[in-house]
Amino acid sequence: MAEKSRSTNENPCHMCMPMGGILAMKGIANAMVIVHGSQGCSTYMRRHIAEHFNEPVDVGSSSLNEKGTVYGGEAQLKQAIDNVRRVYKPEVIGIVTTCLAETIGEDVRRTADMYLRERKDSEPLHIATAATPGYGDSYTEGWQAMTKSLVSQLAKQVERHDGINIITGLLSPADIRELKRLFDEMRLEYTLLPDYSETLDRPYLPSYSKMPAGGTPVSAIEKMGGARATIMLGCMGREELSAGRWLETTYGVPCVELPLPIGLENCDRLLDCLSDIAGVPVPKRMEGERGRLLDAMVDSHKYNFAGRSVIFGDPDWVYAVTTLCMENGILPLAAATGSRMARLAERLGERMAKERETCRIVTGADFALIKALAENNGANLAIGPSEGRFLEEKAGIPLVRLGFPILDRVGGQRQLSIGYAGTTQLLDRVTNVLLENKYKHYRRSMAKAHYRPEACAGE
Amino acid sequence: MGESTALPEREAFILTKGQKKTLRCDADSLAGCVSQRACVYCGARVVLNPITDAVHLVHGPIGCASYTWDIRGSLTSGEDLFRNSFSTDLKEPDIIFGGEKKLAACLDELVEKYHPPVVFVYSTCIVGVIGDDLSAVCRAAAARHGIEVLPVESSGFIGNKSAGYRAACDTLLKLIEMPPEEAAVRRQARQASAGRPVINYLGDFNLAGETWIIRDYLHRIGVAVNVVFTGDSTCRELKKAPEACLNLIQCAGSMQYMAGQMQEKYGIPYRQVSFLGLQDTADSLRIVAESLGSAEMAERVEKLIAEEAAVYAPQIEYYKQFLAGKRAAVYVGGGFKAISLIRQFRELGIEVVMVGTQTGRKEEYQVMNDLVEEGAVIMDDANPAELERFLLEQGADLLVGGVKERPLAYKLGRAFIDHNHDRKHPLSGFVGALNFAKEVYSTVCSPVWRYLNATR
Numbered sequence: 029m030a031e032k033s034r035s036t037n038e039n040p041c042h043m044c045m046p047m048g049g050i051l052a053m054k055g056i057a058n059a060m061v062i063v064h065g066s067q068g069c070s071t072y073m074r075r076h077i078a079e080h081f082n083e084p085v086d087v088g089s090s091s092l093n094e095k096g097t098v099y100g101g102e103a104q105l106k107q108a109i110d111n112v113r114r115v116y117k118p119e120v121i122g123i124v125t126t127c128l129a130e131t132i133g134e135d136v137r138r139t140a141d142m143y144l145r146e147r148k149d150s151e152p153l154h155i156a157t158a159a160t161p162g163y164g165d166s167y168t169e170g171w172q173a174m175t176k177s178l179v180s181q182l183a184k185q186v187e188r189h190d191g192i193n194i195i196t197g198l199l200s201p202a203d204i205r206e207l208k209r210l211f212d213e214m215r216l217e218y219t220l221l222p223d224y225s226e227t228l229d230r231p232y233l234p235s236y237s238k239m240p241a242g243g244t245p246v247s248a249i250e251k252m253g254g255a256r257a258t259i260m261l262g263c264m265g266r267e268e269l270s271a272g273r274w275l276e277t278t279y280g281v282p283c284v285e286l287p288l289p290i291g292l293e294n295c296d297r298l299l300d301c302l303s304d305i306a307g308v309p310v311p312k313r314m315e316g317e318r319g320r321l322l323d324a325m326v327d328s329h330k331y332n333f334a335g336r337s338v339i340f341g342d343p344d345w346v347y348a349v350t351t352l353c354m355e356n357g358i359l360p361l362a363a364a365t366g367s368r369m370a371r372l373a374e375r376l377g378e379r380m381a382k383e384r385e386t387c388r389i390v391t392g393a394d395f396a397l398i399k400a401l402a403e404n405n406g407a408n409l410a411i412g413p414s415e416g417r418f419l420e421e422k423a424g425i426p427l428v429r430l431g432f433p434i435l436d437r438v439g440g441q442r443q444l445s446i447g448y449a450g451t452t453q454l455l456d457r458v459t460n461v462l463l464e465n466k467y468k469h470y471r472r473s474m475a476k477a478h479y480r481p482e483a484c485a486g487e
Numbered sequence: 488m489g490e491s492t493a494l495p496e497r498e499a500f501i502l503t504k505g506q507k508k509t510l511r512c513d514a515d516s517l518a519g520c521v522s523q524r525a526c527v528y529c530g531a532r533v534v535l536n537p538i539t540d541a542v543h544l545v546h547g548p549i550g551c552a553s554y555t556w557d558i559r560g561s562l563t564s565g566e567d568l569f570r571n572s573f574s575t576d577l578k579e580p581d582i583i584f585g586g587e588k589k590l591a592a593c594l595d596e597l598v599e600k601y602h603p604p605v606v607f608v609y610s611t612c613i614v615g616v617i618g619d620d621l622s623a624v625c626r627a628a629a630a631r632h633g634i635e636v637l638p639v640e641s642s643g644f645i646g647n648k649s650a651g652y653r654a655a656c657d658t659l660l661k662l663i664e665m666p667p668e669e670a671a672v673r674r675q676a677r678q679a680s681a682g683r684p685v686i687n688y689l690g691d692f693n694l695a696g697e698t699w700i701i702r703d704y705l706h707r708i709g710v711a712v713n714v715v716f717t718g719d720s721t722c723r724e725l726k727k728a729p730e731a732c733l734n735l736i737q738c739a740g741s742m743q744y745m746a747g748q749m750q751e752k753y754g755i756p757y758r759q760v761s762f763l764g765l766q767d768t769a770d771s772l773r774i775v776a777e778s779l780g781s782a783e784m785a786e787r788v789e790k791l792i793a794e795e796a797a798v799y800a801p802q803i804e805y806y807k808q809f810l811a812g813k814r815a816a817v818y819v820g821g822g823f824k825a826i827s828l829i830r831q832f833r834e835l836g837i838e839v840v841m842v843g844t845q846t847g848r849k850e851e852y853q854v855m856n857d858l859v860e861e862g863a864v865i866m867d868d869a870n871p872a873e874l875e876r877f878l879l880e881q882g883a884d885l886l887v888g889g890v891k892e893r894p895l896a897y898k899l900g901r902a903f904i905d906h907n908h909d910r911k912h913p914l915s916g917f918v919g920a921l922n923f924a925k926e927v928y929s930t931v932c933s934p935v936w937r938y939l940n941a942t943r
Contacts, residue, residue, distance in 0.1 A: 034596055036576075037576035039556060040556065048708060068528060071529075073524065085894075104518040108518035111494055128612040237830050
């Protein structure tokens with residue numbers, strides 16, 4: 029179908045860049061993050077993050093006001109750093125910018141360096157800065173920009189070591205814990221960046237700490253330049269924002285880009301790659317989990333064949349979930365992201381060439397477009413963040429809530445969807461939504477289709 | 488202040504009742520203090536968003552529209568165009584070359600597609616900085632399409648949420664504008680033909696149907712509601728606002744200014760009410776009867792109060808037996824809500840030991856100070872470290888707040904009440920007082936707390 033090109037974004041399918049930067053910083057040990065911009069930016073983003081993760085999410089703001097906007101926000105940013113340090117005593121501070129800071133031409137790196145020079149006798153502090161204007165790109169690029177800044181601004185020239193760098197896209201804390209379990213099963217030495225598996229999914233403890241335990245330590249980031257290899261989990265990102273590519277060109281650490289390990293093919297690719305790099309076979313236990321996934325795929329294949337899906341959200345999730353659908357006979361009708369990452373169309377296009385049917389791949393999408401694609405093509409399944417509830421409410425298309433944010437259900441932080449075991453769980457969730465819908469409607473729809481009172485009346 | 492929350496600049500904004508000092512408020516947030524406040528745009532959007540048949544177009548980068556898409560629980564009895572979030576989605580070239588063309592194109596698209604009677608165009612942080620002339624673009628679009636296209640001056644950095652309320656009210660005043668003489672003539676005709684007093688009700692956003700509950704009470708006592716600002720309202724109804732003979736204000740933070748302006752321009756008197764809690768609801772209905780001055784209406788009010796109290800008071804009494812003696816902490820957006828909550832908790836036998844707001848006014852803090860007991864902590868523009876400290880120090884059993892505060896309360900093992908705009912059950916009126924008691928009970932008396940600090 030042809031849709032007219034529009035100027036208006038009707039119901040956004042993406043969030044702004046600083047959001048990604050904040051989330052990435054939440055995966056660093058003893059870290060705080062400051063949003064250089066007006067007060068509202070940090071508050072809105074904190075609200076979304078807190079609702080999804082059900083965790084306290086403290087984010088500083090330079091609270092730019094009129095004066096700061098006219099005369100420059102340097103003094104307010106320095107004051108923000110001072111105050112955040114007094115209350116939180118962080119080892120590292122991440123500073124993300126906003127559309128306001130970028131438009132008035134703030135040079136946060138220069139301000140940060142100046143700050144570090146001026147306060148050099150105080151407690152040691154690292155500052156990582158990322159340019160994340162709201163008008164730039166989506167939260168996915170903001171995430172990338174911050175992870176790249178962390179590496180390029182904190183990694184040092186170190187001796188070669190056996191460790192592997194794993195730099196991930198935006199996963200759930202449960203997903204990150206699953207990745208770590210996999211690496212531990214394979215007895216790998218690794219640095220996982222970023223790691224909010226503990227910081228954004230804390231256990232209840234008798235005493236509360238403003239700075240949660242966990243996260244990637246700065247000391248580990250410093251050594252990433254000496255690693256044996258970098259695996260980028262998530263491969264839709266822009267080349268110039270890739271932390272892995274930066275480590276490759278700067279320190280000669282080979283970089284492999286892989287899709288998120290969702291779906292059999294993508295999980296196989298990760299395990300084969302790890303096995304190659306580390307020179308160890310895939311553990312027996314993983315073979316068992318793989319077999320169980322295969323078993324689940326066979327068990328549900330007929331139900332899944334009825335699925336006609338629209339998939340939306342973060343480009344890496346969209347890629348991986350679309351391949352999961354294709355593996356299982358669920359027809360993807362549209363794979364859409366609000367981001368403008370061109371690689372999604374390229375890579376998904378390549379993968380799709382193997383299939384009989386093709387689907388629309390849309391970047392820069394909004395929900396008005398996604399809804400039109402879903403309705404015009406008879407979708408019966410939507411997979412993506414909770415904004416998709418709009419499709420559920422307005423078009424009656426059931427939604428499998430997946431990714432970030434999930435604001436109208438609990439447990440987004442505990443949702444496991446990666447690896448063989450996670451894929452099995454995700455596939456069950458998807459299949460069960462199809463089944464639920466079938467049980468809800470089949471009596472009525474069969475009667476409507478076939479029951480004719482005059483034909484079925486007795487003599 | 489304790490060592491861990493040591494920000495000396497914040498001391499003036501925190502007061503313990505009994506201390507001889509005046510609380511500072513209405514100031515810019517301190518950089519880096521992790522304020523819970525939102526921005527000007529947020530305040531403006533809160534006030535205008537419930538107008539059901541309006542297009543709400545955010546002129547700016549995507550985030551502002553993204554984070555505010557249908558997150559609030561305003562209900563509608565008709566149109567639901569307002570539940571969409573439209574954005575001009577400004578990108579880098581627009582920042583460099585200006586966003587006026589794109590805005591004009593978006594306005595044309597939206598008017599053609601949805602035929603709204605009014606479009607609100609929200610200004611965001613960068614609009615002023617890049618020099619877009621919002622008013623000119625809106626004026627031109629209004630002329631092109633023959634509808635209202637109104638700019639909302641809500642650039643985030645020009646103040647806090649209160650400034651946004653004011654920006655929204657200024658926009659509403661433009662929407663309802665008519666010559667005072669015409670308003671007077673129309674008012675007279677309207678009041679005469681209605682056969683009952685026709686009033687406006689300000690500062691209720693129909694969260695979970697709250698507006699409908701209050702409209703029903705007013706209907707039963709013989710008062711017709713002209714329009715509500717802005718819960719379940721339409722553009723056409725709002726334009727008739729100057730025909731009312733009285734403005735009742737519920738949420739003062741957002742609507743005091745509006746009522747003042749309407750009094751000045753159209754001579755419409757206003758009265759402050761609160762429909763939160765049994766006592767406040769009853770008192771407010773009496774205020775309505777007293778303001779409109781009929782003995783017959785006063786009788787109907789007493790009858791209504793007796794009927795409603797007979798249904799709800801015993802049920803509330805049931806919950807009270809489990810709640811009396813507990814200690815509450817309150818941290819909400821505005822002063823009106825905080826004050827009402829102190830009184831409402833008292834109806835349940837609960838004392839408020841900590842109370843704060845994001846944007847309370849000086850006179851509101853004075854009322855809070857008068858209401859709470861010695862030793863209670865009052866604060867303006869608090870941050871998580873302060874909330875943590877005083878929740879613990881004051882021994883609060885529960886916190887009232889919004890989404891950001893909720894996980895903090897839970898991590899501290901405290902009960903929590905969601906008193907924000909995404910609530911899914913009404914907290915207004917007599918039925919709302921029962922819902923409130925039930926919610927307090929459901930969180931304070933949950934079995935989960937038993938397990939938190941038990942040793943194994």
